[in-house]
Amino acid sequence: MRERTDFRGDIQGIRAVAVLLVIVAHAGFGRFAGGFVGVDVFFVVSGFLIIGLLVREAEGTGRISVLGFYARRARRILPAATVVLVATTALAVYVLPLVRAQEVVKDAVWAGFFASNVRFAAVETDYFAADDPPSPFQHFWSLSVEEQFYVVIPLLLAGAALLARRRRSGGVRTRDLAVPVLVLTVASLVWSVLHTADNPTAAYFSTPARAWELGVGGLVAILVRGWGGASSPLRPWLAATLGWVGLAMVGFATLTFDAGTPFPGTAAAVPVLGTALVLAAGSTAAGQGSLLSRVLSWRPMLLVGAWSYSLYLWHWPVIQLAHEHWGRRLSLSQVLVALVVTFVLSAATFYLVEEPFRRGVRWRPPRRAVLLYPLSLVLVGGTAWGGQTYVDDRFDDLADNPGVEVSDFSRAELSDDPAVAIVEASVLAAEDGRPVPGSLAPALGAARTSIAPLGDCDYRGGMRRLCPTGTPDSDRSIVVVGDSHARAWGPTFTRIGETAGYAVYHLVYAGCPANRDSRPEPGTGAQWTACEDFQEWTREQVAALDPELVVVANSAYSARALPDELDGLAWEIEQLRESAGRVVLLGDLPTLPRVPGVCLSERDADLGSCLFTPSPGTHRDQLEFGRVATEAGAEFLNARRWFCADGKCPAVIGHYVPMRDKDHITVEYAEALAEPVGRALRLLGDAGS
Structure with a gap:
C-alpha cells in the first residue's frame, strides 16, 4: 500500500507480516483474532516511507511538489483499487440478494471517493444495522484513512518548508518539518484516546483518531535521518534487541487483542510502537545485518510483501463472497480455497495492473497521472450505476405479482378476526409457494430503512x-x-x-x-x-x-x-x-x-422459501x-x-413486509x-x- 524509496528488504518483510496477520484474522483463525493490528503496522510503515520521502525532497530541493506527490499516489493506489472495486461490485450485484446488492453499490461509490471510513463509521454505529453482514468493501476504510491523511500531510510539510525558506536562506532543515509532524501526531493521539473511550466503534474508523499512527512512522523516519541512518553507530546487540522486542509487541497484540479490545486509543500503541522499533532498528547498519532483517528479507517474505497491497484489496471481498456461497462458518478446506483464490487474484493484479502503472512510462508525467483520479471515479461510478439499474430491473420484474388477500382462501380456514385472518392467509399462500408480490409496503428496496422517526x-x-x-x-x-x-x-x-x-x-x-x-x-x-x-x-x-x-x-x-x-x-x-x-x-x-x-x-x-419458524x-x-x-x-x-400463525411467520403479510430485520x-x-x-x-x- 505504500510509496517506495531506497529498497529495504526488511520493510517488504514487515509488509508481509502485516498483510498475513490481517488475512488470518479475517479468515476466522480465532487464535489470531488480534490480527487486525496488521492495519496499524501498515499505517506506521506508510508514514515512515512517505513522510520520509517528503522530508528528503524538502531538504534536497527546498520545496515539495504537491502535484508530483499526488501523481505518485495515483499511480500506486488507484489502478489496483479500481479493478477490485469494479470487479467486486459487478459480481456482488449478480450473486447477492437485491437489498444487499444495492448497499454494496453505495459502498463502492464511497470507496471510490476514499470516504469508506465515514460510511462504515455511520453504519457500524447504527443500532439498526447491527445484524447486517459486513460489506465486501469494508476494508477500504483503512485506504480512506491513508488517503485523507495524505491530502493533508504534503500541504502541511510544503507550507512548513516555505516558511523555513522565508526565515532563512540556508534551505530547509529536518527540524523545520519535525515540529508540524510532532504536533499533528500528539494532537491525534490525544484525540484517539479520548474518542476511543467515548465511542470506540466510531474511533476505529476515524482519520483524526488514526493519524498519529502514520505520524509515528514519519517521526521515526525523521529521527533516523537525524542520527545518521545506516551510518548510525548503534551497537549490533542493541539494534537486534530493539527489532525483536518490536516484533514481539506486534505478536503480543495479535495474540491477546480481540474484537472486544477498545481500539485504537492506548491499545494501538502496542503494535504501533512495536513497528516503530523494528523500522528504527532496521535503519542502521547493525540492524540491516541482523538475523531479524535476514528473516524479514527471506525471498517468500519479499514476494508476499510485494503483493501486499493487492492481497489486502482482494482478501476481504473473496472471504465475504465465500461466506455468501458456503455460509457464515467456513470449513478449513473452504478457507484454503478462498486463500488460494486471493493469492491468484493478487498475483495477477500485481503483475498486470500495479507494476505497469507504477513503473511504466505512459502514466509517468504528473499531469497525466493525476487524471487517474477522475478516470477511477468514472469507472467505479459507471459500474455502480449499472449495478443499481440491474437491481431496479430485477425489482420491476415482480411488479405484476399480486399480494395476499383473505378472499383467496375459504373463510372456514381463517379466523374471524381480520387482522389474524390475513396472517393465516399469508401462511397458506407461502405454503402454496406463491411468487413474491410486486406492490409491497415498504418496497423491498426500502425495507431496511423503514425505521420509526423520532x-x-x-x-x-x-x-x-x-x-x-x-x-x-x-x-x-x-x-x-x-x-x-x-x-x-x-x-x-x-x-x-x-x-x-x-x-x-x-x-x-x-x-x-x-x-x-x-x-x-x-x-x-x-x-x-x-x-x-x-x-x-x-x-x-x-x-x-x-x-x-x-x-x-x-x-x-x-x-x-x-x-x-x-x-x-x-x-x-x-x-x-x-x-x-x-x-x-x-x-x-x-x-x-x-x-x-x-x-x-x-x-x-x-413466499414459501421465506416462511420462517x-x-x-x-x-x-x-x-x-x-x-x-x-x-x-x-x-x-x-x-x-x-x-405468526401455527408456529410459522410469513415474510409478507397481505401486501406488507412486516419486519425490517430479524x-x-x-x-x-x-x-x-x-x-x-x-x-x-x-x-x-x-x-x-
Whole structure:
C-alpha cells in the first residue's frame, strides 16, 4: 500500500507480516483474532516511507511538489483499487440478494471517493444495522484513512518548508518539518484516546483518531535521518534487541487483542510502537545485518510483501463472497480455497495492473497521472450505476405479482378476526409457494430503512424534551417507553392517538430497555450511565404527565440468562403504575432466523422459501416477562398473533413486509396494526379477539 524509496528488504518483510496477520484474522483463525493490528503496522510503515520521502525532497530541493506527490499516489493506489472495486461490485450485484446488492453499490461509490471510513463509521454505529453482514468493501476504510491523511500531510510539510525558506536562506532543515509532524501526531493521539473511550466503534474508523499512527512512522523516519541512518553507530546487540522486542509487541497484540479490545486509543500503541522499533532498528547498519532483517528479507517474505497491497484489496471481498456461497462458518478446506483464490487474484493484479502503472512510462508525467483520479471515479461510478439499474430491473420484474388477500382462501380456514385472518392467509399462500408480490409496503428496496422517526426527540444525543404526536394538544395521553422495539411500535400508537384523541409521547432509547436492571454500554461494556439517567428522566416525565396508559415494549433479552432483569422489570412496572392509569407490557415480536427483505430478494425466491419458524426461546422469555408484568399489576398483550400463525411467520403479510430485520417491525406494518392493537387495548371500540 505504500510509496517506495531506497529498497529495504526488511520493510517488504514487515509488509508481509502485516498483510498475513490481517488475512488470518479475517479468515476466522480465532487464535489470531488480534490480527487486525496488521492495519496499524501498515499505517506506521506508510508514514515512515512517505513522510520520509517528503522530508528528503524538502531538504534536497527546498520545496515539495504537491502535484508530483499526488501523481505518485495515483499511480500506486488507484489502478489496483479500481479493478477490485469494479470487479467486486459487478459480481456482488449478480450473486447477492437485491437489498444487499444495492448497499454494496453505495459502498463502492464511497470507496471510490476514499470516504469508506465515514460510511462504515455511520453504519457500524447504527443500532439498526447491527445484524447486517459486513460489506465486501469494508476494508477500504483503512485506504480512506491513508488517503485523507495524505491530502493533508504534503500541504502541511510544503507550507512548513516555505516558511523555513522565508526565515532563512540556508534551505530547509529536518527540524523545520519535525515540529508540524510532532504536533499533528500528539494532537491525534490525544484525540484517539479520548474518542476511543467515548465511542470506540466510531474511533476505529476515524482519520483524526488514526493519524498519529502514520505520524509515528514519519517521526521515526525523521529521527533516523537525524542520527545518521545506516551510518548510525548503534551497537549490533542493541539494534537486534530493539527489532525483536518490536516484533514481539506486534505478536503480543495479535495474540491477546480481540474484537472486544477498545481500539485504537492506548491499545494501538502496542503494535504501533512495536513497528516503530523494528523500522528504527532496521535503519542502521547493525540492524540491516541482523538475523531479524535476514528473516524479514527471506525471498517468500519479499514476494508476499510485494503483493501486499493487492492481497489486502482482494482478501476481504473473496472471504465475504465465500461466506455468501458456503455460509457464515467456513470449513478449513473452504478457507484454503478462498486463500488460494486471493493469492491468484493478487498475483495477477500485481503483475498486470500495479507494476505497469507504477513503473511504466505512459502514466509517468504528473499531469497525466493525476487524471487517474477522475478516470477511477468514472469507472467505479459507471459500474455502480449499472449495478443499481440491474437491481431496479430485477425489482420491476415482480411488479405484476399480486399480494395476499383473505378472499383467496375459504373463510372456514381463517379466523374471524381480520387482522389474524390475513396472517393465516399469508401462511397458506407461502405454503402454496406463491411468487413474491410486486406492490409491497415498504418496497423491498426500502425495507431496511423503514425505521420509526423520532423527529426532534432522539434521546440518544442527550437532549431532554417532549415531542407529543397523535393529538398533541389533547388532555389525554399515552406514553410509550422502552428500547428500539418501543420506537418501532411508535407509529402504531401515533396513529391510535390521531384516531382516538390521545397525545402520545415516545420516551424511547435504542438498546436501553425500560427495566431498572439496564444493560452495559454497547461497545465499552462499562456501566451505562446515559441509559440509567434516561430511565430516571422517563419515570419523572411519566409522573408529571399522569397518562391514561403507559405501554412498555422491550427487546427479547433472555429472562433465563439474565434473571435479575425479571426483578428489574417488576420494579419498573411498579414505579410506572404509581403514575399511570394503566400499564401494558407489549409482548415482543418473533425473532426470525433471517431478514425477510434479504430472503425475498434472493434469486428465485418465493413466499414459501421465506416462511420462517421463529426462535422458540424468544417467545418463552416474553411469556415469562408477561407473567412478571401481570403479577406486578400490569396487563400483558401478546403481539405474536399479528405476525405468526401455527408456529410459522410469513415474510409478507397481505401486501406488507412486516419486519425490517430479524426483530423490528416496519413503519408501514406498525401503522397498519393501529386498529387491531387499539381494539385489543380498548382504545378503539371493543377489544379484539
